[in-house]
Amino acid sequence: MSDDDIILKAENISKQYRLGLVGTGTIAHDLNRMWHRVRGKEDPYLQIGAINDRSATASSDYVWALRDINFEVKRGEILGIIGKNGAGKSTLLKILSRVTSPTTGFIKTKGRIASLLEVGTGMHPELTGRENIFLNGAILGMTKDEITSKIDEIVEFSGCQMYIDTPVKRYSSGMRVRLGFAVAAFLEPDILVVDEVLAVGDAEFQKKAIGKMQDISNTGGRTVLFVSHDMAAINRLCPRCILLKNGSIVAHDITSNVLDQYLADNTEGFKVQVQPENLVDKDLKLISVSLNLENGTLVKGIHDVYTDFYINFRIKCEKVIRKPLISFHFKNSRDEFVIFSDINDNNSNVLPEKPGYYNYSIKIEQPLLKPDRYYLYVGIVNNDTGQTNHFPSLLNFELQDSKNVRSKRAGYIYKKFKWNS
Structure with missing residues (x-):
């Protein structure tokens, strides 16, 4: 161009922060920087600094954000x-x-x-x-x-x-x-x-x-x-x-x-721990969500369309709530709704109305979906306050067709229906 x-x-562009303190550092560090600058030398603290890996233990007083x-x-x-x-x-x-x-x-x-x-x-x-x-x-x-x-x-x-x-x-x-x-x-x-x-x-x-x-x-x-x-x-x-x-x-x-x-690369992403600061409503929380096969193995990115899988939610309810609503939907690579479901689809589910932890598992049976990339969205509504925690594209994964059959059929969903006359 x-x-x-x-x-x-x-x-x-680089940005360095000092860990654990408000400000750039101590007086001793500032004097050291000034002494190097007067002599025309590089800032000594730019030569050190940990990699920006939030899950690692700090190995330096400085980090390169x-x-x-x-x-x-x-x-x-x-x-x-x-x-x-x-x-x-x-x-x-x-x-x-x-x-x-x-x-x-x-x-x-x-x-x-x-x-x-x-x-x-x-x-x-x-x-x-x-x-x-x-x-x-x-x-x-x-x-x-x-x-x-x-x-x-x-x-x-x-x-x-x-x-x-x-x-x-x-x-x-x-x-x-x-x-x-x-x-x-x-x-x-x-x-x-x-x-x-x-x-x-x-x-x-x-x-x-x-x-x-x-x-x-x-x-x-x-x-x-x-x-x-x-x-x-x-x-x-x-x-x-x-x-x-x-x-x-x-x-x-x-x-x-x-x-x-x-x-x-997103192997962590198929069991997501939801960060509390992302929540609008603090009384009804989504703790984690994962995609798993029947034996409990995490679905990691690419999955065959001929195998069933499960969506698992862990919810924490902090106090008594009347008729809370939990829902999820899939979008495809064209940003179109493909599947939607909420907790009222199955009356046998226990609503998270009392304080405690609740685990939910929804089976996605095949043959249903066609080969594509899919994105999982989750919504939780507290009907007492009217507040909604919306989690866009929490997980995304790709379905591939090992037999190369489904991609030849039009439509978003692959499902054969019985016709009666």
Whole structure:
């Protein structure tokens, strides 16, 4: 690509943090750095530092959250960034958004950057939704007339019309994400940076947000950097993708190739321990989910379509809840619903209404599915509070046809039905 096409370029980006302390280090370390700088030598602490592996025991006082990151993004491109929790995705986006500075390396950008990195990013809690729209527009360098011309579209897209003149501190987390995304998307930044915040929104808003990102890229010629654990959304939205592991880029290619590598390497991913900070409702928790064969063996990435498998959930209920709802669905590689089920499909199941742990197992019998990549979504609704914990693309796996029969038949589901006349 020519230099005119490139709107963002990262060169040798690294970020080092000190473990266990707030700040960069001690006075002794600062004096040591100064002494080396006066003599024209390299910072001595850049020569040490552990690899960013959250599961390992710390071997140094320093850790490289990112190490030697290099990539380019052209105008109008949607670039996906994926990786396990703690791989360095959010740190990279904060550096690209100028929230923090890199330890080494530099970023070159052309135009304005709007970021949606956490729930409520850029929102002042004491200001109303309308006032926050004008505040964010001013930060992006827009005039009052420009913001006024777009405010009706922003409010309509967010779906927060009733609360637009209410202080943002009264908003739910989902409402803050809705308004924050609408502001970032409609105020026409040249580069839109979106972290995993869309998972907080409901299914209807996620669909609108993904459609809007496609629209601003295709028709507006704007660039989107999209971080998500929703592999179906990544596959649908991003032609090109970056895979981060332990703070380094291990794959940078077309999305299908990167997803194949992520899937092959993601042996941990087929028994997922859900992080508490990802939960909206704390009273009804998804502890873990796994895919297993009948003998208990984990399904790890690639599976034959002729073998049954099981979805296993472990739920923790903290207090008495009336009629909680647990559901799951599969999407295929085209982001289409293929299977849906909730706990009410089988009345013999015990609802998690009393405090304690609950284990559920659902058998997926074959022949049912066709060869494809599938993504497992889970939703848990607390009907007492109305809050929903939504887990997009918790697991993804690929089904292959060893006999090469099912792929020749049209449709999403492979099932032969009995016809009576």
